[in-house]
């Protein structure tokens with residue numbers, strides 16, 4: 001089946017203006033001003049989008065795909081998010097993580113859930129490990145997990161500067177980082193260490209030290225939650241400037257940003273620094289609980305992360321005059337580069353047909369994942385296996 005999309009306002013993520021797109025077998029095979037001629041014998045579907053915005057499907061690189069939480073007793077374990085929670089949010093690629101609970105949640109269930117999402121039509125990967133050391137793994141080591149398990153592309157989210165961490169030392173971090181780096185070399189996978197930052201005053205110290213004393217390249221360190229407090233955010237900017245690291249913002253519900261910056265504020269501040277746009281990414285912490293703790297380490301409030309915050313953040317910035325082609329790379333091309341997802345993040349010939357058709361305020365009206373419509377004219381065509389029960 002050929003799908004021909006006419007008159008799209010294409011953000012690839014660059015603003016390409018009005019273009020026609022032809023899709024076949026899950027891939028983009030033509031983008032241009034002409035209407036490709038197809039032999040009438042070929043099955044096809046033609047949609048005139050009349051200038052509607054078309055963007056790449058988003059990559060949400062930090063999702064608790066098995067459900068996270070569990071930090072306030074067993075009943076606080078967040079249920080597994082279902083397929084439409086991603087597709088309704090414009091997300092076509094996810095990377096699953098384990099967090100605080102890397103014991104009752106494990107690599108086995110994480111890998112299985114990545115396979116489940118793949119079976120349902122999404123592109124999905126995951127990390128080996130979780131907050132703690134020794135790392136939760138499936139095959140005995142993170143290096144072996146990355147080399148032997150198709151969906152595993154790195155290690156994360158390993159916690160530092162947090163009361164919930166294993167209080168890792170510099171040697172611990174170097175050992176884990178070298179494992180994931182070597183596994184990346186052996187496989188061509190990302191081989192990155194995705195690091196959860198807490199509110200502790202040590203901040204990014206362990207990453208800075210790792211980059212100073214070791215031969216490890218900066219590309220393998222991908223610290224997240226950088227906007228959770230203002231001091232950490234400033235430290236993150238310095239890490240980009242001095243080491244050319246890529247830092248990750250967490251987009252949380254607005255009510256939950258104190259004492260940090262919302263992702264939108266973080267992006268505006270990042271723009272003001274004139275640091276390279278390519279060194280910033282954004283993820284949602286979808287399916288995770290976003291707890292606030294008092295000084296005794298007790299939870300005072302909790303929200304559940306959801307991928308929909310990503311497009312909401314871009315919409316908020318668009319309203320403030322920041323154009324989509326500037327902000328889309330944080331959830332498309334930049335993160336695809338960090339994760340070495342070669343056919344993702346960009347709408348171009350030869351890339352996967354992962355795309356969203358959006359309204360001007362970035363509501364998802366259509367979503368295609370690997371050439372298959374999941375949402376069409378606002379109707380959910382494909383739902384998760386148990387969503388309609």
Ligand SMILES: [Zn+2]
Nearest residue numbers: 099157196225
């Ligand atoms: Zn985290």
